[in-house]
Amino acid sequence: MTPAVVIIGSMALFWAAFLGVVVIPTVTMPDRPSDTWRATSAAEERGRRLYIADGCVYCHSQYVRPQDWAEGAQRIARAGDYARQQPPLLGSERTGPDLSQQGGEHPDDWHRAHFTNPRHTSPASVMPSFSFRSAAQIADLTRYVQSLGGKDADLRVARQQHWKGLAVAAYANGPDANVAWIHSKVPEVWRKMPNPYPATEASLARGQRIYELYCVGCHGPSGDGRGTAQPYLDPPPLNFALLRRNLIEGKYIGGVLYYQIMNGITGTAMPYFKTQLESAKIWDVSNYVAYNFIGYVDYPLRTDQIDAAYENAEPPPPKGFVKDQP
Amino acid sequence: MTPLNRLLDQFLPAHEHSAARRFLVSGAVWFCAGTLWGLIGAMHLAAPDFFRGIPWLEFGRIRPAHTTIVLLGFVTSALIGATLYILPVVLRTKLYGERVANLGMWVWNLAMLSGCISLPLGYTQGREYAELVFPIDCLVVIAFLCLTYSLVMTVATRHENVLYVSVWYGLGGVLWTAVLWVPGNVMWRPPGGAMIGIVDAVWLWWYGHNIFGLATTPMAVAVAYYIIPRIARKPLYSHTLSLIGFWTLLALYTHIGAHHLLQAPVPTWLKTVSVIDSVAMVVPVATVLVNLWLTMRGALREFADSWPGKLIFAGSIWYLITCIQGPLQSLPSVQRHTHFNNWVIGHAHIAVLGFAGMTALGGLWYVLPLVARRKVYSQPLIGLQYWLVLIGVAGFFVVLTAAGLIQGEVWNNGGTVYRTLPMIAPYLMARAMFGMLIIGGAFIGLYNVVMTLVRGEPHES
Numbered sequence: 001m002t003p004a005v006v007i008i009g010s011m012a013l014f015w016a017a018f019l020g021v022v023v024i025p026t027v028t029m030p031d032r033p034s035d036t037w038r039a040t041s042a043a044e045e046r047g048r049r050l051y052i053a054d055g056c057v058y059c060h061s062q063y064v065r066p067q068d069w070a071e072g073a074q075r076i077a078r079a080g081d082y083a084r085q086q087p088p089l090l091g092s093e094r095t096g097p098d099l100s101q102q103g104g105e106h107p108d109d110w111h112r113a114h115f116t117n118p119r120h121t122s123p124a125s126v127m128p129s130f131s132f133r134s135a136a137q138i139a140d141l142t143r144y145v146q147s148l149g150g151k152d153a154d155l156r157v158a159r160q161q162h163w164k165g166l167a168v169a170a171y172a173n174g175p176d177a178n179v180a181w182i183h184s185k186v187p188e189v190w191r192k193m194p195n196p197y198p199a200t201e202a203s204l205a206r207g208q209r210i211y212e213l214y215c216v217g218c219h220g221p222s223g224d225g226r227g228t229a230q231p232y233l234d235p236p237p238l239n240f241a242l243l244r245r246n247l248i249e250g251k252y253i254g255g256v257l258y259y260q261i262m263n264g265i266t267g268t269a270m271p272y273f274k275t276q277l278e279s280a281k282i283w284d285v286s287n288y289v290a291y292n293f294i295g296y297v298d299y300p301l302r303t304d305q306i307d308a309a310y311e312n313a314e315p316p317p318p319k320g321f322v323k324d325q326p
Numbered sequence: 327m328t329p330l331n332r333l334l335d336q337f338l339p340a341h342e343h344s345a346a347r348r349f350l351v352s353g354a355v356w357f358c359a360g361t362l363w364g365l366i367g368a369m370h371l372a373a374p375d376f377f378r379g380i381p382w383l384e385f386g387r388i389r390p391a392h393t394t395i396v397l398l399g400f401v402t403s404a405l406i407g408a409t410l411y412i413l414p415v416v417l418r419t420k421l422y423g424e425r426v427a428n429l430g431m432w433v434w435n436l437a438m439l440s441g442c443i444s445l446p447l448g449y450t451q452g453r454e455y456a457e458l459v460f461p462i463d464c465l466v467v468i469a470f471l472c473l474t475y476s477l478v479m480t481v482a483t484r485h486e487n488v489l490y491v492s493v494w495y496g497l498g499g500v501l502w503t504a505v506l507w508v509p510g511n512v513m514w515r516p517p518g519g520a521m522i523g524i525v526d527a528v529w530l531w532w533y534g535h536n537i538f539g540l541a542t543t544p545m546a547v548a549v550a551y552y553i554i555p556r557i558a559r560k561p562l563y564s565h566t567l568s569l570i571g572f573w574t575l576l577a578l579y580t581h582i583g584a585h586h587l588l589q590a591p592v593p594t595w596l597k598t599v600s601v602i603d604s605v606a607m608v609v610p611v612a613t614v615l616v617n618l619w620l621t622m623r624g625a626l627r628e629f630a631d632s633w634p635g636k637l638i639f640a641g642s643i644w645y646l647i648t649c650i651q652g653p654l655q656s657l658p659s660v661q662r663h664t665h666f667n668n669w670v671i672g673h674a675h676i677a678v679l680g681f682a683g684m685t686a687l688g689g690l691w692y693v694l695p696l697v698a699r700r701k702v703y704s705q706p707l708i709g710l711q712y713w714l715v716l717i718g719v720a721g722f723f724v725v726l727t728a729a730g731l732i733q734g735e736v737w738n739n740g741g742t743v744y745r746t747l748p749m750i751a752p753y754l755m756a757r758a759m760f761g762m763l764i765i766g767g768a769f770i771g772l773y774n775v776v777m778t779l780v781r782g783e784p785h786e787s
Contacts, residue, residue: 001569003481006494007501010576014502014540017580018509022532025596031523052452055386065589067662069740079524079591087453087520090527090590094666094733095371097743119375124747126374126754132381213748276742 034080036150047144050137051089059127061091062100062148070275074101074152081150096127103149104156107164110269111142113232120229121217121269163267171235179246182238186259194298195254197280199287207288210281215289218269223293233269240293247296254298257286337432338425343697345427345476347779349407350690350697352435354775356399357768359442363392365765368758372751382446390457391445397455397542398466399438400768401682402503405545406434406473408689409496411697412552413477416492417484423476430472437465451511451519453526455534460516463507470504477501491568495548498576502540506533528592532583539579542682546645547571547614549689550638554618556692557635558625563617571613578603578610585656589665597658604656611649618642633708637688640716644680647723648673663738668750669730672723679764680719687715687771694775700782707774714767721760729753 040048051057063077077100082088106114110121115138118125130138146157170181183191197203211219218237220227225237247253261282264272273282290297369376370385377383414421421427440462444450450457458466477497481489510533512519512526520526555562562568584592584600619642622629629635651673655664664670695702702708729750736746 001489001494003478003489003497006489006497007478009573010498010502011505013573013576014505014580017577018532021581021584021596021599022509022529025528025593026521026525029523029525029528029593031525053387053448053450054384055389055450055452057452057454058386058389061666063590065665067589067738069737070742077591081591082524082527084522085526086515086518086522087451087526087530088524089452090587092454092586092666092670094737094743095747117375117378122744124744126371126747128370128374128384128386129378130384132379132384213745276745 029079031083032080033083034078034150036075036152037080037083038150038154039084040147041143043140043143044147045144047140047142047147048089050133050141051144054128054130054133056099057089057091059091059093059095060097060099061094062089062098063091064098064100068098073098073275075149096125099145099148101149101152103146103153104158104160106271107160107267107269108142108146109233110229110271111145112138113229113269115141116232117228119217120227120232122214123217124213160267163265165267167235167265167267175239175242176246178235179238179242182260182265183246183248183256185265186256190255190259191248192252193255193258194252195258195283195286195290197283197287199291199297203284203287204291206281207284207286207291210277210285211288214273214276215285223289229269235268237269240289243294244296252298253290253294253296254283254286257289258282261285334425338428340424342420342424343411345421345424345431346407346410346693347697348428348431349403349410349434350694351407351775351779352431352438353400353402353404353407353686353690354768354772356395356403356438356442358765358772360392360395360397360400361761361765361768363388363395363442363446365758365761367392368754368761371754372758381448387446387448387450390450390454391442393455394441394445394457395438396683397537397678399442401542401678401686402545403434403438404686404690405542405549405682406500407697408549408686408693409477409492409499409545410473411693412492412549412689413496414480416486416490416552417480418486419480419484421476422479422483426472427476430469430476433465433472434469437462437469440465451517453511453520453530455537456511456519456530458511460511460513460519463511463513463519467504467507467513470500470507473500474504490551491562491565491572492548492552494572495544495551498572499541499545499548502544503537506536506540509533510537524591527587527590528584528596531586532580534586535583536580538677538682539575539582542678543575543579546641546682546685546689550614550618550642550685553634553638553688553692554642555621557628557632557638558622559628560621560625563620563623567613567617571610571617574606574613575610578606582607582656585661588656588658588661601656601658605653607649607653611645615642615646633705633712634688634692637684637691637708637712640712641681641683641685641688644676644684644719648677648681651676663734664730665734667730667733667737668726668753669734672726672730675722675726676719679715680723684715684719687711690771690775694778695782695785698779698782699786700778700784703774703777703782707770711767711771711774714763714770718760718764718767721763722757725753725756725760729757 064073064075066076113120115130117129118127147153170178216227218227218229219225223240225239230236243253248256262274264270287297366383367385367388410421410427441458444459445457449459451459477500512521521529581603582600584596585604588597629639654660691708732749733746
């Protein structure tokens with residue numbers, strides 16, 4: 001081959017490819033906003049610059065695929081979700097969860113704790129601590145993360161803020177009034193639902209595993225609500241010992257725990273776990289909390305009653321408090 | 327001689343092989359810096375609070391510094407150094423414009439130094455493999471234009487009429503990188519350096535895949551095409567196969583970037599083109615490898631006696647593994663399990679460090695004694711580096727692929743990303759340990775390079 005063949009030939013192939021797989025998509029893909037898209041505010045844009053500068057994109061994707069499950073997977077990504085973004089932050093790796101629908105999944109105070117040290121809220125996280133960022137910068141980052149998901153995120157954020165006001169007010173009324181308010185949000189059928197799984201050694205061991213992975217950051221190793229995230233959270237995490245004198249009708253607690261873990265308590269830092277934990281795991285961690293921190297379980301230490309919930313009969317009489325002190 | 331001339335001779339010397347030698351040394355230095363950034367990143371994933379509160383060591387800032395410095399600083403520098411020696415030799419001439427090539431060398435190293443510092447400080451465009459900010463982009467383009475000028479003029483002033491295959495790839499590698507960098511980094515739109523909206527992903531990954539395919543791959547293939555016949559003391563097996571390999575590489579590699587976006591909202595036809603051409607990449611890879619290995623046939627004794635030969639041969643094995651894995655993981659059915667997880671990180675490491683990196687090291691140790699006119703200070707230290715890097719890369723491949731499969735399967739069965747973190751923790755710990763072997767290899771290599779230049783036994787030719 002002559003030099004001219006190498007140079008001209010390779011350039012011809014190179015620019016032909018550019019025309020085919022870059023220019024044609026550019027011309028045929030309109031930058032048209034999707035139904036949930038909205039413009040970003042100045043604070044959100046500042047947060048977005050910090051998100052880029054600190055390389056958040058290397059661990060967090062911002063597009064949900066058709067096969068995705070769980071957190072963030074409410075909406076499969078559409079081209080118009082990225083309108084006006086320069087650059088769109090799709091990402092190529094998921095060491096952390098997808099963030100494309102993150103807005104409103106957690107209240108701002110959860111994010112403050114999490115950015116300061118992710119282990120505060122998520123003990124197994126390998127995300128760096130952003131304690132080197134100022135409070136104002138963390139506030140900007142929070143505004144950006146709360147905007148992800150566009151108009152859908154705005155609805156979720158507004159809902160968080162609405163319930164935040166009520167939760168803070170309830171907390172101000174004192175511990176027992178607060179628990180009564182929290183209980184009142186649980187539907188009747190769930191309140192009187194005993195934990196269908198006996199608090200066996202096996203169930204408690206599995207529950208401990210879940211507790212250490214998901215709960216200990218806020219509720220603390222002794223369930224008193226003084227985990228490392230507690231100083232950042234308003235209202236602070238629940239001290240489970242309070243439930244000891246607030247059982248439902250003096251005998252039920254499993255259903256309340258299950259319902260709150262499944263759905264979370266909107267407005268507070270308590271997230272929902274229905275996309276993270278399967279049913280049996282939620283019952284197991286309910287048993288762990290009930291046994292260790294409340295000192296009371298619906299079905300104490302029996303292995304022969306797993307199907308009791310299906311018998312449509314009254315649950316067996318409670319065996320009473322399993323420990324004198326939680 | 328005026329002081330200005332002395333300064334010019336000091337920094338832009340005109341004597342033969344000066345640019346090649348300096349590029350090789352640059353590669354050895356950046357190998358240490360780039361892998362050091364990599365180890366810090368790996369330690370973040372194994373022990374996230376280890377560097378807490380140090381902004382310039384934060385994972386998201388270290389990662390682009392690591393990828394940029396290893397890919398461009400180490401692999402590309404060393405390959406350019408070898409290319410600047412090889413091309414004039416096979417063209418039976420001297421490098422044209424040694425001063426211009428030296429200018430390119432300084433500009434290139436300034437770009438790498440700027441990137442090595444600016445990325446940890448948070449100056450980034452936020453596009454994977456296109457993170458460098460606009461002024462550094464300009465330095466990169468200037469450096470590659472200098473090299474392109476020097477090599478094109480070398481070809482124009484050659485005494486050998488026939489262009490050997492290494493010339494096509496070596497010339498192509500610098501020319502294509504120079505022209506790829508501009509649209510790839512959307513350089514007419516500073517400071518953001520990106521298109522607007524989802525189409526930017528199409529631009530980014532067209533560039534992101536090409537920077538491997540049109541910069542490092544051709545230069546690594548150019549080096550292997552020269553050194554393997556030299557060590558085997560045999561002519562290249564087939565000229566026809568090298569022609570097929572060259573043109574199919576260009577025709578196919580330039581279309582496959584969208585396989586990074588198979589599940590993203592970009593046009594389906596674009597994904598289809600990328601998958602078909604990705605699978606077809608088996609053709610250029612197979613032709614190159616068959617050509618190289620059949621050239622080696624019957625000469626394995628020579629390769630067993632030569633550390634550069636072993637490095638290049640190991641690089642060709644990694645090329646095979648990378649390029650069987652690559653087409654497979656571009657299939658949508660496979661990518662359902664591998665995308666977004668550590669499988670891809672494993673793939674990237676065997677491509678850049680296994681194939682291109684080990685080939686670059688082979689080129690470095692083959693060419694350095696020739697351009698420095700000194701014998702290598704220590705052959706056993708090359709051997710130590712060879713084993714440290716080889717075990718390190720192989721370890722990376724095993725543990726990252728395993729971690730990726732765990733992540734992919736758990737996600738596909740409804741488990742969250744968070745839940746997989748404790749599952750892959752031991753693998754990420756093992757990865758950091760294998761990384762230490764690679765860093766050990768990098769520093770031993772740098773020591774050996776410096777000692778060769780300072781203490782190496784002088785020899786002629």
